[in-house]
Amino acid sequence: MTPTSDLDRVAMIVLRYMRRPLFALLFVYSVGIIGMALMPGQVVDGEATRMNLFHAFYFFTYTATTTGFGELPNGFSEEQRLWTILCLYTGVIAWFYAIGSLIHLVQNPYFIQAMDGFRFARKVERNAEPFVILCGFGDAGSLLARGLSDHRMRAVILDADPERIKALGVRDYTVPMPGLHADASAPKHLLAAGVEHPACQALVALTNNNDVNLKIAVMARHLNPGLRVVCRSTSARHEANLRALDNVTVVDPFEIFAQLLYWAIARPELHNLNAWFVGARGVALGAPLKAPRGNWILCGYGRMGYWVHRYLGAHGVGLRIIDPDVDAQGDGEDTVLVRAHADHAALVTAGIDDAAGIVVATDCDADNLSTLLSVTELNPAVFRIVRQNSHENQVAFDAARADLVLQPSLTTARRILKLLISPLVQELIDWLAEREPSRTEAVVARLQATVGAEPPHLWSVRLIPGEAPAVTRYLDSDGMITLGALCRDARAFPDALPCEALAVRREGRSIMLPDRDFPLEGGDELLFCGVHWVKPILQATLHNPYTLRYVVTGVDAPRGYLFAWLDARSQRRRSDHRLAGRR
Numbered sequence: 001m002t003p004t005s006d007l008d009r010v011a012m013i014v015l016r017y018m019r020r021p022l023f024a025l026l027f028v029y030s031v032g033i034i035g036m037a038l039m040p041g042q043v044v045d046g047e048a049t050r051m052n053l054f055h056a057f058y059f060f061t062y063t064a065t066t067t068g069f070g071e072l073p074n075g076f077s078e079e080q081r082l083w084t085i086l087c088l089y090t091g092v093i094a095w096f097y098a099i100g101s102l103i104h105l106v107q108n109p110y111f112i113q114a115m116d117g118f119r120f121a122r123k124v125e126r127n128a129e130p131f132v133i134l135c136g137f138g139d140a141g142s143l144l145a146r147g148l149s150d151h152r153m154r155a156v157i158l159d160a161d162p163e164r165i166k167a168l169g170v171r172d173y174t175v176p177m178p179g180l181h182a183d184a185s186a187p188k189h190l191l192a193a194g195v196e197h198p199a200c201q202a203l204v205a206l207t208n209n210n211d212v213n214l215k216i217a218v219m220a221r222h223l224n225p226g227l228r229v230v231c232r233s234t235s236a237r238h239e240a241n242l243r244a245l246d247n248v249t250v251v252d253p254f255e256i257f258a259q260l261l262y263w264a265i266a267r268p269e270l271h272n273l274n275a276w277f278v279g280a281r282g283v284a285l286g287a288p289l290k291a292p293r294g295n296w297i298l299c300g301y302g303r304m305g306y307w308v309h310r311y312l313g314a315h316g317v318g319l320r321i322i323d324p325d326v327d328a329q330g331d332g333e334d335t336v337l338v339r340a341h342a343d344h345a346a347l348v349t350a351g352i353d354d355a356a357g358i359v360v361a362t363d364c365d366a367d368n369l370s371t372l373l374s375v376t377e378l379n380p381a382v383f384r385i386v387r388q389n390s391h392e393n394q395v396a397f398d399a400a401r402a403d404l405v406l407q408p409s410l411t412t413a414r415r416i417l418k419l420l421i422s423p424l425v426q427e428l429i430d431w432l433a434e435r436e437p438s439r440t441e442a443v444v445a446r447l448q449a450t451v452g453a454e455p456p457h458l459w460s461v462r463l464i465p466g467e468a469p470a471v472t473r474y475l476d477s478d479g480m481i482t483l484g485a486l487c488r489d490a491r492a493f494p495d496a497l498p499c500e501a502l503a504v505r506r507e508g509r510s511i512m513l514p515d516r517d518f519p520l521e522g523g524d525e526l527l528f529c530g531v532h533w534v535k536p537i538l539q540a541t542l543h544n545p546y547t548l549r550y551v552v553t554g555v556d557a558p559r560g561y562l563f564a565w566l567d568a569r570s571q572r573r574r575s576d577h578r579l580a581g582r583r
Contacts, residue, residue: 013114017105021098028094029064032087033057039080049074064091113181117192120180124194129154129175132420133193135184135216136206137164139391139409140232140253140416144204147417149173151459156193158184160207185215187223195223202228204416210235217248230416234303249419253408256415258307261359261385264404265291266315267433269440274429276456277529278414285451286444289404291383294356295319299342299371301326304361304387304408309335320350342371347378357383357403365393372400422460424503424510424527431512443502443513447529450500454531461542463524468542474549475522481552483526484516488551490541497537499530 036056040048051059055073062069063084076084105111124131131154134141141157142164148155149171157179159165168179182189184207194200203220205213210233217231229248233239242250263271268288275283296312298305301323309319313335320336340346342360352358358375360368368386375384384402388394389409397405418425432440447456465472474481483504489495496516504511504518505525511518520526528538541547550556 013108013111014105017108017111018098018101021094021101024094025098028087028090029060032083032091033060035083035087036060036080039077039083041077041080042075043077048077051080060087060091063088064095116180117182117189120178121192123176123178124156124192124197127154127156127176127194127197128199130199130201131156131194131197132201133158133190133195133203134206135159135204135213136208137161137168137179138206138208139407140412141204141206143391143410143413144206144416145171145173145177147413148420149175149177151417151421153420158182158189158193160184185212185219187219190216190219190223195220195227200224200227202230202420204420205229205231206412206416207232210238214238214241217242217245221245221248230419232412232416251412251415251419252307253412254304254307256411257304257361257387257406257408258311260406260411261308262311262315262317263433264289264385265293265296265312265317265357267437267440269437269444270429270432273432273440273444277425277429277458278418279455284453285456286448291385291403292356293317295351295354297322297347297350297352297355297358299323299358299360299368300362300387302361302363304363308359308361320355322346322350342367342374344374344378347371347374352378352382355379355382357385359385359387361387363387363389365389365396369393369396369400372402418458421458422525422527424460424505424525425458427510428503428512428527431510447500450498451529451531452498454498456529457532457535458527458529459535461526461528461538463520463522463526470541470543470545470548471520472522473545474552475520479552481520481548482516483514483518483520485552486520486541487516487538489537490547490551491537493551493554497530497534499528499534499538501526502529503527 033053033056036059037051037053039051041050042048051073059072132148134145134155134157137145137157137159141159145155145157152175154175155177157165157168157177159179159181160183162181165179165181168177171177180189180192182192184190184193184205190203195203203216205216207213207216213231213233217229220227220229226247229245230251231242231248232251232253233242234252234254239250239252242248260271260274263274268290272283272285272288276285295318297320298308299322301309301321305321305323305326309321312319318335320338322338322340322342324339324341326337326339336350338346338350340349342362352375360371360375362368362371365388368388372384372386375382385404385406386397386400386402388397388405388407391407391409415426432443461467463471463475471481471486483501484496487497487499487501489497501514501518502512504514504527506521506523528534541551546556
């Protein structure tokens with residue numbers, strides 16, 4: 001639980017709102033019980049009987065519950081019956097007052113928020129599975145949560161918008177994902193979300209406010225310096241502050257957008273592989289999207305346009321920029337500036353007739369879709385790449401039939417998901433980006449032969465006792481395991497499982513695309529890509545010493561003391577027979 005206990009807040013609110021109703025009930029029943037004890041009862045042997053306090057309390061107890069046992073322990077006198085009538089009516093009024101106050105308390109927003117916080121903190125505290133704290137449940141946060149769910153990774157969600165937290169309750173996630181309507185930058189809410197929890201693996205700041213994201217990252221670094229923080233930022237000033245912090249990864253959606261755009265134009269095979277890795281819709285491995293070379297038109301020169309111009313200009317792609325507020329910093333040797341809105345006239349001025357392609361990248365979906373209509377009318381053959389800002393407009397962008405639609409929120413979520421699944425995925429992509437295209441094509445051919453048309457499944461395995469106990473024990477006993485032996489199918493030995501080890505991290509360095517004879521060592525982190533059903537089979541090999549020994553040696557050793565003894569006895573007999581035959 002958090003140091004500022006939500007349970008204390010709940011108790012305080014309950015006492016504040018129920019103090020008067022409880023005092024009213026206590027007063028009514030106290031007066032009623034004392035009055036019933038003082039009222040004279042029926043006359044017996046010339047003397048009026050009286051009810052003691054215990055009997056009076058018993059009578060009012062079952063009367064309050066409407067049980068109605070009658071007049072106990074003896075029949076009442078007229079005075080007692082009159083007092084009972086008075087107490088019953090005043091009791092009913094007191095109960096109405098108390099119940100009304102209780103209903104008002106349950107509807108109180110502060111009480112609801114306190115109860116939500118208390119239940120949320122309890123769920124997080126009792127969670128023993130690894131999880132990620134997700135601050136912000138907008139487009140990018142929602143897409144990231146879906147990706148985490150697909151990989152059966154838990155998340156704890158904080159968002160300042162109550163409607164988004166309500167929407168969380170109707171999502172069909174495969175794993176529990178508790179959410180709380182709260183300011184994620186407040187330390188008490190980060191503590192309630194489990195920023196100090198031993199099972200917390202990372203914190204992701206994805207709010208739409210750069211200042212809030214920076215504050216979340218700073219608070220998390222102070223509360224748990226060893227926790228990994230991934231933060232979205234679209235501001236150069238905030239990025240500089242974030243990159244100065246240790247263990248903080250900065251994700252700029254505009255830079256990612258520009259990088260993907262450059263790959264689509266200059267490195268289509270790499271763009272295809274990256275899109276296939278992240279499970280993009282309609283992407284088939286080995287069938288890259290062919291974007292034409294030549295001069296391109298860029299509509300919109302904000303921060304995203306700056307990154308697009310930087311990436312494309314650095315690789316010799318000429319740009320014609322259309323933006324009413326573009327300044328001189330966008331000018332260059334291969335750059336033409338058109339200071340206007342992207343309408344028919346501006347497109348004609350920019351040379352839409354002979355352009356190889358156009359990038360419509362303003363921050364307004366309506367303007368982007370309107371520009372696409374003008375482009376289609378002026379030059380239907382031009383290659384069209386459009387920016388989609390809101391995920392809610394997916395249907396409209398699908399109907400626009402652009403050659404490539406890039407969503408900053410989707411690209412951000414996919415990049416962060418790769419970082420959370422295994423940083424080796426992005427390291428591999430960056431490594432291939434620095435090599436010749438033939439190396440990427442070789443990787444694609446290798447994956448096509450292994451995975452085929454199945455959707456890819458990426459996962460990482462660390463050769464440590466907690467994740468691969470059988471492997472670590474085998475290696476500690478001076479055994480040797482190669483990558484190819486580990487990936488054999490125990491059900492059809494010596495066939496290989498349909499998976500590929502794409503990278504190995506060992507002692508701080510990464511080894512890309514190791515071959516099947518690569519010897520493994522304890523502590524290695526392996527990045528696998530294969531079909532979905534391979535992972536549980538490989539997990540069995542990592543945990544079961546008999547399965548591991550079989551895939552490594554091809555010998556199915558007997559299991560259990562009795563079978564091992566019988567096998568050893570049989571081997572001794574065969575050895576004795578061989579010795580006797582030699583004599």
